[in-house]
Amino acid sequence: MVPNDQIAVDPVLYDLGNEYSVDDWQSNHLDRVLGVSRLHGKWPKVRGEIAMAHLNTSDNKTTRYANLRQSTYAVAVDDKQFEAYECIHVVALLSEAKSDNPYFQSPIGDSPKHILDLGTGKGTWAIEVADLLPNTTVRGVDLFPPPVSWMPPNCVLEVDDVLQEWTWRDPFDLVHLRILDSAFTTEESDRVYKQCYENIRPGGWIEHLGPSMYVECDDGSVPPDNILFGFGDLISRAANKMGRPINIYQTFHGSIEKAGFVDIQEKVYKWPIGPWPRDKLLKEVGALNFHHWSNGLEGYIMFVLTKFGEPEPWLKDEVLVYAAKIRSELTNPRHHVYHRA
Numbered sequence: 001m002v003p004n005d006q007i008a009v010d011p012v013l014y015d016l017g018n019e020y021s022v023d024d025w026q027s028n029h030l031d032r033v034l035g036v037s038r039l040h041g042k043w044p045k046v047r048g049e050i051a052m053a054h055l056n057t058s059d060n061k062t063t064r065y066a067n068l069r070q071s072t073y074a075v076a077v078d079d080k081q082f083e084a085y086e087c088i089h090v091v092a093l094l095s096e097a098k099s100d101n102p103y104f105q106s107p108i109g110d111s112p113k114h115i116l117d118l119g120t121g122k123g124t125w126a127i128e129v130a131d132l133l134p135n136t137t138v139r140g141v142d143l144f145p146p147p148v149s150w151m152p153p154n155c156v157l158e159v160d161d162v163l164q165e166w167t168w169r170d171p172f173d174l175v176h177l178r179i180l181d182s183a184f185t186t187e188e189s190d191r192v193y194k195q196c197y198e199n200i201r202p203g204g205w206i207e208h209l210g211p212s213m214y215v216e217c218d219d220g221s222v223p224p225d226n227i228l229f230g231f232g233d234l235i236s237r238a239a240n241k242m243g244r245p246i247n248i249y250q251t252f253h254g255s256i257e258k259a260g261f262v263d264i265q266e267k268v269y270k271w272p273i274g275p276w277p278r279d280k281l282l283k284e285v286g287a288l289n290f291h292h293w294s295n296g297l298e299g300y301i302m303f304v305l306t307k308f309g310e311p312e313p314w315l316k317d318e319v320l321v322y323a324a325k326i327r328s329e330l331t332n333p334r335h336h337v338y339h340r341a
Helices: 011-015 079-095 124-132 186-198 228-242 252-259 280-308 316-331
Strands: 056-060 063-067 114-118 137-142 155-159 172-178 200-209 270-272 337-340
Touching: 079 124, 079 280, 114 124, 124 137, 124 155, 124 172, 186 200, 186 252, 200 252, 228 280, 228 316, 270 280, 280 316
Parallel strands: 114 137, 114 172, 137 155, 172 200
Antiparallel strands: 056 063, 270 337
């Protein structure tokens, strides 16, 4: 019997053996799921040049790292990384596919006036929520200008540093945050949460989704000495040396409570990596999440390992080899792995 919280495995994958190709992991049957753009085959690349105005950047071939303040954005800002963000955006929506509103779970009513998306990235969440709520002003803010060509008139995307004084005049009904691991030091995170608290209207909400980078397995399909199980610890130690913890999902509750919020609720997701689940929805989540990991892996770890890796900073080629090994293990259909969010 499978435990209640263990994801059931699709037995068909065992028949694929060595003939299984990474191309089979494509997500190709989303049909505007919950308002998300239809996807076929490989995810479309972001088109056009990424705006660089008002930013200092350090180029690593095609990979860019934003630098609006003294410290550097630790995750790559390029087309490939935005593609990874698009994957995880849909994964998050699919995780709440059975809810009335998959974009957020906070009970802010049907007519909120102001919503803020911190760390908006490409701006997809902010744009789609603005489209969903045409009478709501939705602001998305990041250190890097989102590469967008269209947005609804009630959506405002801004380049700003949220560690500086907030100058927005209107209080927010909801502040939304997603995937800001290693964006702040512990003290900076506390400051951001406090800023959120001071700029949310009475009765308003904060909602933060933070995926873990620790790969897990419940059924013993992956040997305990597999390279996957050391990934989270390796990146976490490097991030701690950098001064910006990557496992902030473990401190959400305490930090938000410290800022002054009450009625704090937590929900944990298991996100499979790869389409190995039997459940059709989780299979889709797994296929998309595999592409999130596959496309975003180097962007997530290149900076932190080449600057703060152990026992000494890694060479770029060493990071590329390590990423290839991780990706190879994730592609194995016999490995039933997931991570939490």
